[in-house]
Amino acid sequence: MNGRAWTMRDLDAIAAMEEECFSDPWSRRMLAESFLSDRFFGVILEENGEPVAYGGITVVADEAEIQLVAVSEMYRRCGRGKLVVEDLLEIARERGAVRVFLEVRVSNAPAQMLYLGSGFRGLYCRTRYYPDGEDAIVMVKELA
Numbered sequence: 162m163n164g165r166a167w168t169m170r171d172l173d174a175i176a177a178m179e180e181e182c183f184s185d186p187w188s189r190r191m192l193a194e195s196f197l198s199d200r201f202f203g204v205i206l207e208e209n210g211e212p213v214a215y216g217g218i219t220v221v222a223d224e225a226e227i228q229l230v231a232v233s234e235m236y237r238r239c240g241r242g243k244l245v246v247e248d249l250l251e252i253a254r255e256r257g258a259v260r261v262f263l264e265v266r267v268s269n270a271p272a273q274m275l276y277l278g279s280g281f282r283g284l285y286c287r288t289r290y291y292p293d294g295e296d297a298i299v300m301v302k303e304l305a
């Protein structure tokens with residue numbers, strides 16, 4: 162693992178990064194509820210003891226879904242996003258998933274490039290998937 166499992170103590174930092182990175186951020190309550198599920202796993206990457214990137218994945222039987230990936234703005238383009246995705250794929254593999262899905266906004270080229278570079282491929286489009294009406298691309302990666 163490149164990072165570590167996130168804990169309740171990380172929630173303020175993650176909530177702040179969610180606000181910074183997304184127009185439709187997970188609320189503190191949604192983040193806190195992730196601890197109630199034994200199917201959800203969150204990872205966090207630190208720099209000098211400060212959280213700078215994080216990700217979350219749900220694993221159900223042989224399928225997993227990446228729910229969150231984000232890197233704080235001033236730490237982007239240095240490979241941290243890729244490290245977070247690697248950790249999430251490792252978690253999925255360890256828990257028996259054979260394929261991993263995710264949704265990404267059609268306008269989010271940086272994230273699409275990240276996922277393509279991590280071995281995902283586009284499957285289909287979900288029309289008006291996001292609250293603001295934007296479409297999502299569903300992507301998948303088969304785990305060897």
Ligand SMILES: CC(C)(COP(=O)(O)OP(=O)(O)OC[C@H]1O[C@@H](n2cnc3c(N)ncnc32)[C@H](O)[C@@H]1OP(=O)(O)O)[C@@H](O)C(=O)NCCC(=O)NCCS
Pocket residue numbers: 182183230231232233236237238239240241242243244264265266269270271272274275276278
């Ligand atoms: C998407 C995101 C997580 C990428 O994080 P990052 O740490 O900058 O990504 P990395 O440095 O690991 O880059 C990995 C690859 O992604 C692609 N990539 C990342 N940012 C990119 C950009 N701005 N433009 C083009 N390609 C980009 C590149 O292919 C890159 O590989 P390379 O450096 O060898 O060219 C980050 O931009 C982010 O947090 N965005 C806001 C939140 C978000 O959109 N999350 C995804 C939701 S689906």
